[in-house]
Amino acid sequence: MRVSPAPSPVPVFDPLTEAVEAFVEDVVLPDVAAWDRDDVLPDAVWDRLVELGLPGALVPAEHGGGGRTVGELVPAWRALSRGWISLTGAINPTGLATTLLLAHGTDEQQARWLPVLGSGDGHAAFSITEPGAGSDLTNIVTTAEPVDGGLRLDGRKRWVAGGVSSAVVLMMVRTGDGLSCAVVPTTGRDSPTWRVEEIDKVGYRGVESAAYVFDGHEAVGAEILGGPDGTGQGARQMLGALGVGRVNVACRALGIVDRALAVALDEATHREVGGATLGEHTHAQLRIGELRAQLLAAESLTLRAAAAVDAGTDEARDLASAAKIVASDLAVLAVDRAARLAASRSYRAGDELARLRRDAPQTQIGEGANDALLLALGRAAVEGAADDA
Incomplete structure (x- = not known):
């Protein structure tokens, strides 16, 4: 190991x-x-x-x-x-x-x-999720069949990150040998056989999140990642790449915590309550101290996960999942703690904390919902203990 x-x-x-x-x-x-x-x-x-x-x-x-x-x-x-x-x-x-x-x-x-x-002449999109398939890949139904010069695509995709204007889409599809990763140029997108809808979101706005409908679309130049040897390897390939994405999500969460802590400190040092600044009260100090301690821990875990992903170690998947879980849960907590200190300000439309309230939960969902990742970590631990018994 x-x-x-x-x-x-x-x-x-x-x-x-x-x-x-x-x-x-x-x-x-x-x-x-x-x-x-x-x-x-x-x-x-x-x-x-x-x-x-x-x-x-x-x-x-x-x-x-x-x-x-x-x-x-x-x-x-x-x-x-x-x-x-x-x-x-x-x-x-x-x-x-x-x-x-x-x-x-x-x-x-x-x-x-x-x-x-x-x-930077073009960017990519990445697609696994379907209306009936998220963490459970056995429900993937979008198919890709070889045709002259490309692949014929049928099915639906949802939450395609970057999927409106990308030059290429890397997409999990079902082929004759199982699940494969299709590399699909976007010529022909937004057509009768490849329909595109941009999903409106509560938070995490400005990012392209697309839904696709393929109806016998013949994607010219599309091929299976890795060529013939890559057929049936899509689940292993695409799930393996998610370590990079989970570190990215952990960094998003750390950035949210940084901003929430900055708002909390601003409130603590400038707002007066009961004849003293808010920060002179022990409850404010405790909440800020709690955030600082957990931020240092999440930061260290994220750096360790990134090092593991770069090195390709056996621990990389678990560490990337853990970093994403810990940092994203902290992001939601940090916004809540800062909002309590900021009081009514945090509920005003256009205020930074109001935006962070909507953005922070995305980090608990993106690149694998936290509960799904926790189940995977727990299942592996239980199975490992059973094998050792």
Whole structure:
């Protein structure tokens, strides 16, 4: 069994993180309330993410990307999430696609798609979920059948991250040999045989979340990830890539906690209650101390998970799941604690805490609902104990 290495110390100065922090402070925070209200991620903002190299950061330099590791990106993803988790979420599908292509793609598939993703000329979408299938992959019914020059697709997909404007979709489908990962160019999307609907959401706004209906759609140039050897390997491939996504979600949650704690500290140091600042009261100190302690723990777990994902250790899946669970549950708690200190302010439309109230629960759902991940962790522990008995 390969044991996860200790996480590398985060550098004191990282040019990418510094640039992201400046972008968040100067561009995102002043206007994010309007973007959230209008459910839009402006083109100019996406273009700046591309200029920073964030969507293609995991693509190797020889393919035109940033050549970064997941561990190196944790500080930048977290900093970006302090501005808006929708930005960190919008770049995530390209990271998942990059991970899949590097681990399982043929030389031709890598040569075709990695330069597109690395340069930012196009981004990817990632799709597992269907109306009747989420954590239970046995219910996947969307099919892909080989046709001359591509694949014929039938079925429905839901919650396709990045699925409205992406250049390519990596999608779990049922083939003759089981579940496979289809690499589908998006030529022909939004047509009678490939219908697209954008899902309206309560929170996590501005991010494309699409629903697809395929009705005998012949996707020209579509193929199975890994070629013939990849047929029937889709569940293993796509679930294996989710470690990257779960670290990304953990970073979104850490960013929410950072902002909630900042609001709590602002209230504690500027608001007067009972003849003293709120922060002079022990109940406020206890709540802030609770958040600080749990934030340090969640941060350490996320860094450890990122190091394990990069190293490909046996613990990577469990650590990534645990980091996502712990950080996301803390995000919901942190917003609640900050809202109690801020009182009625937190319920005002347009207030940052009101937005965080809607965004934080998304981190408990994205890349696998927390309860499903807890069940998997618990089941593995019970089965392991039974084997040892």
